[in-house]
Amino acid sequence: MTTLTTASPATARRPAPGLLLTSQLIFNVGFYAVVPFLALVMTRDFGMTATAVGVVLGARVFSQQGLFLVGGMITDRWGPRRAMLAGCLVRVSGYITLALASNFQLFLLGAVLTGMGGALFSPALESMVGRAEERRRGTGGKAPTLFALLTICGEMGAVAGPLVGALLLGTSFSTAALAGAAVFAIMTGVLWTFLPAEAGHKASSSTQPSPANRQGIPAMLRNKRFVGFTALYSVNLLAYNQLYFGLPIELSRSGAGPEALAGLFAVASVLTVALQWPISRLMHRIGAGRALTVGFTMKGLAFATMAILAQYPASGALQLLPSLLLVVGLCLGHMCIVPMAMSLVLDFARGRPSGIYYGLLASIGGCAVLLGNTLLGPLYSEAGQPGPDAAWPWAVMAVLAAAPAVGLSRFLPRKS
Numbered sequence: 001m002t003t004l005t006t007a008s009p010a011t012a013r014r015p016a017p018g019l020l021l022t023s024q025l026i027f028n029v030g031f032y033a034v035v036p037f038l039a040l041v042m043t044r045d046f047g048m049t050a051t052a053v054g055v056v057l058g059a060r061v062f063s064q065q066g067l068f069l070v071g072g073m074i075t076d077r078w079g080p081r082r083a084m085l086a087g088c089l090v091r092v093s094g095y096i097t098l099a100l101a102s103n104f105q106l107f108l109l110g111a112v113l114t115g116m117g118g119a120l121f122s123p124a125l126e127s128m129v130g131r132a133e134e135r136r137r138g139t140g141g142k143a144p145t146l147f148a149l150l151t152i153c154g155e156m157g158a159v160a161g162p163l164v165g166a167l168l169l170g171t172s173f174s175t176a177a178l179a180g181a182a183v184f185a186i187m188t189g190v191l192w193t194f195l196p197a198e199a200g201h202k203a204s205s206s207t208q209p210s211p212a213n214r215q216g217i218p219a220m221l222r223n224k225r226f227v228g229f230t231a232l233y234s235v236n237l238l239a240y241n242q243l244y245f246g247l248p249i250e251l252s253r254s255g256a257g258p259e260a261l262a263g264l265f266a267v268a269s270v271l272t273v274a275l276q277w278p279i280s281r282l283m284h285r286i287g288a289g290r291a292l293t294v295g296f297t298m299k300g301l302a303f304a305t306m307a308i309l310a311q312y313p314a315s316g317a318l319q320l321l322p323s324l325l326l327v328v329g330l331c332l333g334h335m336c337i338v339p340m341a342m343s344l345v346l347d348f349a350r351g352r353p354s355g356i357y358y359g360l361l362a363s364i365g366g367c368a369v370l371l372g373n374t375l376l377g378p379l380y381s382e383a384g385q386p387g388p389d390a391a392w393p394w395a396v397m398a399v400l401a402a403a404p405a406v407g408l409s410r411f412l413p414r415k416s
Contacts, residue, residue: 015195017132017146023084023125023191025153030183032161033168034095034176035060035114041173042107052104056111063115064122065237065366071119072359073217075127080355081195083124088188091117092181099177110177117184123362126150127355130346147342148280151335155272220356226348229411230364232404236337237365238372239299239401240330243268245373246393249380250306250323253390254314264320264327271331279335288340289409295336296408300401302329307394313386347413372400 039057042048075083094113101107126147133146168176221227243265251260283291302325309322345357379396382389 015128015132017129017149019194020125020129020132021146021149021153023187024150025157026183026187027121027125028154028157029161029164030091030180030187031114031118032158033165033183034098034180035111036162037165037169037173037176038098038107038111045173046102048104048107052107056104056107059108060111060115062366062370063112064118065115065369066363067116067119068123068362068366069217069356069359071121072123072127072355072357074120075124075355075359076353080124080128080131081191081197083120083355084128084191084195085188087117087119087121087124088184088191089117090120092184092188093117095177095181095184099174099181123355123359126342126358127353130342130349130354130358133343134346148276148339150342151338152273152276155269155276159266159269159273217356217360219352220360223348225411225413226357226360229344229348229408229413230361232408232411233337233341233361234365234368235296235400235404236299236334236341237362238368239303239397240334241369241373242303242397243327243330245376246380246383246397247323247326249383250310250326253310253384253386254319254322256319256323260320260323264323267324268327268331271328272335275332276335276339279332280339283336283340288344289412291336291340292408293405295333295340296401296405298329298333298336300398300405302326302333303394303398303401305329307391307398310383310390310394311386311388344413350413 038060039053042053042056071083071087074086078086091114094110094115094117097106097110097113101110129146129150136146164179165176168179247264248261251257283294286294306322306326309325314322341361342358345354345361349357376393376396379393383393384390
């Protein structure tokens with residue numbers, strides 16, 4: 001009887017990894033079923049300008065990526081379970097607002113609420129997956145990290161979401177948005193039922209507060225290795241964001257047209273789902289430093305290849321070759337980098353609540369995207385036609401990718 005009363009509560013406090021991975025899948029299905037269609041609905045159905053669409057989409061990205069650090073702080077204060085539930089409820093309110101929207105102000109409010117929901121949910125989920133990963137390490141697990149599976153599940157949701165949204169959009173955007181709200185409402189109920197209440201309070205319920213609870217962000221920022229790691233790692237998100245910013249410009253330059261964009265995104269998703277696990281196994285064997293170097297080198301080579309090919313006209317079957325090489329290079333590099341980096345955060349945190357660590361990693365990445373895209377914008381304006389000027393944005397990104405490829409391994413966490 002004593003064995004049952006001491007062992008089973010500890011086990012019960014541990015959320016099943018399968019539940020966490022499924023949460024990422026469903027969260028992305030709900031997101032991608034609605035948000036990718038915002039620009040189309042605002043312009044086609046409500047006649048809004050490109051500037052209005054840009055403000056709404058930019059506000060959504062900033063309210064999510066820029067507030068990840070705040071979401072991490074809330075995760076460490078409330079516990080991951082409460083933060084995830086709050087994130088789902090905030091996103092429900094955002095989708096209901098979008099369903100009712102008929103003017104710029106309501107679209108803006110709905111987009112901001114949608115982003116804030118993600119800023120609450122994602123750092124909490126990553127923190128909880130991090131705890132599960134620590135337990136897996138403790139049992140001597142040699143397989144790739146759970147973050148590799150998290151990436152695969154997220155990408156599956158990114159593939160399925162637009163298909164669901166396209167079907168619902170045939171009825172109306174309001175129907176799609178309300179269906180998205182229903183997905184997150186159901187998800188709230190599932191997480192409330194199956195995520196153990198104690199899972200989010202391990203750090204805060206102890207009689208002696210941990211150093212992270214007493215010092216929080218200042219203690220994290222005094223870790224010079226983590227700050228340097230975060231700064232160099234931010235190039236990863238900026239590089240991957242060029243699939244959304246630079247790739248459409250390249251398709252225009254090559255004459256392939258924007259209709260090829262959906263097919264290239266499908267290639268990216270299929271690559272991730274098919275190759276993430278074997279690539280993670282390989283990166284796990286060669287070690288963190290080499291894995292990060294390989295990943296950023298792949299991204300740098302993809303941009304360098306684009307800098308060369310963008311100077312020459314493309315025709316026939318070769319129209320899509322530069323774009324395809326860019327997508328493949330960025331995706332392969334991303335698969336090498338992300339699971340390894342997310343796992344390293346646990347080593348930086350050293351047993352402290354990790355929400356603010358994941359939050360800072362994402363927020364600095366968001367700032368890098370905002371600053372980098374602002375600086376790249378004038379260069380891309382000259383990249384719509386073949387010629388020497390078309391090489392500049394890609395050459396700049398190749399140089400930026402070289403910095404973490406060379407220097408990131410110097411900022412790896414010291415072993416305990």
